[in-house]
Amino acid sequence: MKEITTQVVVIGSGSSGISAAMQLVENNVSFVLLEKGDKLGGAGKFGAHGVYGIDSADQKKHGVDYHFPAALQEMTQQSHYLVNGPLMSRVLKKSAATIDWMAKFGLATSLTPNAQPAHLYDQPIYHEFNSFDERFTAWDHMAQIIKDSGNQILTETAGVALDYGADGLKAVIAEQADSKLRIHCQSVVIGDGGYPGNPAMMQKAFADAGELMNLGERKATGDGIAMVAAIGGDVQHNPVIFAHGCAPSFQVNPMKRDNKVEALTNLPLLWVNKIGERFTNEEVVYDFAQWGNVAHAEGGYYYMLFDQATLDHFQTQQVNWEDAFSRQFTEPEHEPVLTAGPYATLQQDVAAVIAAGDGAKADTISELAAQLDVPTEQLATTLATYNAAIDQQADPQFAKQAKFLKFKVSAGPFYAVKERCAILGTLNGVNVNANLEALRPNRTPIKGVYVVGNNANGLYSDAYSNFEGIANGFAWISGRIAADETTKYLATLKQTERV
Numbered sequence: 001m002k003e004i005t006t007q008v009v010v011i012g013s014g015s016s017g018i019s020a021a022m023q024l025v026e027n028n029v030s031f032v033l034l035e036k037g038d039k040l041g042g043a044g045k046f047g048a049h050g051v052y053g054i055d056s057a058d059q060k061k062h063g064v065d066y067h068f069p070a071a072l073q074e075m076t077q078q079s080h081y082l083v084n085g086p087l088m089s090r091v092l093k094k095s096a097a098t099i100d101w102m103a104k105f106g107l108a109t110s111l112t113p114n115a116q117p118a119h120l121y122d123q124p125i126y127h128e129f130n131s132f133d134e135r136f137t138a139w140d141h142m143a144q145i146i147k148d149s150g151n152q153i154l155t156e157t158a159g160v161a162l163d164y165g166a167d168g169l170k171a172v173i174a175e176q177a178d179s180k181l182r183i184h185c186q187s188v189v190i191g192d193g194g195y196p197g198n199p200a201m202m203q204k205a206f207a208d209a210g211e212l213m214n215l216g217e218r219k220a221t222g223d224g225i226a227m228v229a230a231i232g233g234d235v236q237h238n239p240v241i242f243a244h245g246c247a248p249s250f251q252v253n254p255m256k257r258d259n260k261v262e263a264l265t266n267l268p269l270l271w272v273n274k275i276g277e278r279f280t281n282e283e284v285v286y287d288f289a290q291w292g293n294v295a296h297a298e299g300g301y302y303y304m305l306f307d308q309a310t311l312d313h314f315q316t317q318q319v320n321w322e323d324a325f326s327r328q329f330t331e332p333e334h335e336p337v338l339t340a341g342p343y344a345t346l347q348q349d350v351a352a353v354i355a356a357g358d359g360a361k362a363d364t365i366s367e368l369a370a371q372l373d374v375p376t377e378q379l380a381t382t383l384a385t386y387n388a389a390i391d392q393q394a395d396p397q398f399a400k401q402a403k404f405l406k407f408k409v410s411a412g413p414f415y416a417v418k419e420r421c422a423i424l425g426t427l428n429g430v431n432v433n434a435n436l437e438a439l440r441p442n443r444t445p446i447k448g449v450y451v452v453g454n455n456a457n458g459l460y461s462d463a464y465s466n467f468e469g470i471a472n473g474f475a476w477i478s479g480r481i482a483a484d485e486t487t488k489y490l491a492t493l494k495q496t497e498r499v
């Protein structure tokens, strides 16, 4: 086995790992950065649009009157106090400084109103990257800084095990295509991004895993969580799904925004569950986490229903409804389009989704029910009730606003599209303390082992929260904190050696 020696090994080069690495460069601590893929960067590079922050320079400039006490309380309450209070407190306090710090590497942000229509008037906490494309060059720039500082980056190299003895960490074992590597070190920062890429872990945690539109980092296969569990780390926690909206078909990439069924998905049309019942006020479409959660609660998917008249209407007319994702996917310098349609390719896009097995078309309600395998009587009752709500401009069951009681589902052909809960990853893993040190079940820290980003428990009870940018913000902040704590830990080891 090949052997190398360093002070710290950083596992993963997404938001949390690269953040730890950049902080270690500043702290003048030597390290080796491991990345499983052939390029640096995980979901933080290809996916995230910004970071959460309070008391940032931009917030001060705009006179935002929302500060640490309110933020801490709101975030704690949203997860019913089932959180790691000291960690949450520390993370919130470091958010503003981290926003400034990230700008040095080409990841400058601007305070933007919350992109989710349901949260437009929430306190502004979302700092959006000034350019989505600059994320890619920022990672190249950071890689150069790491190399220039004399530290090593090993791509196509996966951390697989920790050699931990009575005196602490001895080595990280890593795998390359055809060889193993033993990296002697005193400390490790584990930022490999949770387990969205591990079907067995996903299935164990979430019964509906097979139905989910999984947009998470597929190289994140729970390696870090397994490594820490193997040395006695505490990995007991509620599974935390990172649900974020819904999407129509495995064949349609919702991130590309080039399919008009996807556009229809983002509107509050009629939705029914797998037994043909309406189950929510569809206006939840304007709140991404809750929208995903409501589909997750229904077993991972629901059906969006419409008829030919509605399809024709959206194909040819502009509708005064906002596409839920319109603001999110508009570059900061452009104005979002806040109407829907006309969608010239809608009929053919619907046909393609049906051909892919993710939808149905039928001339009658009973045929549609048969194709969806839902009880005909229930589906007929649901449609009759919904159509009556439109006639009366009142929705006694779910109180949908009259503005959205517009499109009856009353005359064939009828259409159904299977809408899957979309997830951006997983948010539970290892229990840690406020230093991001992994804990044993008795809450003593495993010295020298730090767990960051999507791998660390602490901010959520069982689902993602409504604070835009908090997942990515946490990843960046936790990486920095772990690097600083590792630096202090290494100093204590040096002192012990001297004694």
Ligand SMILES: Cc1cc2nc3c(=O)[nH]c(=O)nc-3n(C[C@H](O)[C@H](O)[C@H](O)COP(=O)(O)OP(=O)(O)OC[C@H]3O[C@@H](n4cnc5c(N)ncnc54)[C@H](O)[C@@H]3O)c2cc1C
Residues within 6 Å of the ligand: 011, 012, 013, 014, 015, 016, 017, 034, 035, 036, 037, 040, 041, 042, 043, 044, 045, 046, 047, 048, 049, 050, 051, 052, 157, 158, 159, 160, 191, 192, 193, 194, 215, 216, 217, 219, 220, 221, 223, 224, 424, 425, 452, 453, 454, 455, 468, 469, 470, 471, 472, 473, 475
């Ligand atoms: C499409 C999408 C959009 C998103 N948008 C937002 C947003 O707008 N706001 C927000 O707050 N969050 C967003 N997120 C979530 C955010 O990107 C993550 O929370 C954040 O990136 C987590 O950072 P991380 O370092 O834990 O994981 P990642 O950034 O995913 O990095 C993990 C890295 O570890 C590597 N790796 C895996 N296993 C190993 C191993 N054994 N050895 C070495 N390397 C390994 C992976 O290849 C990857 O590079 C989004 C996620 C996605 C997928």
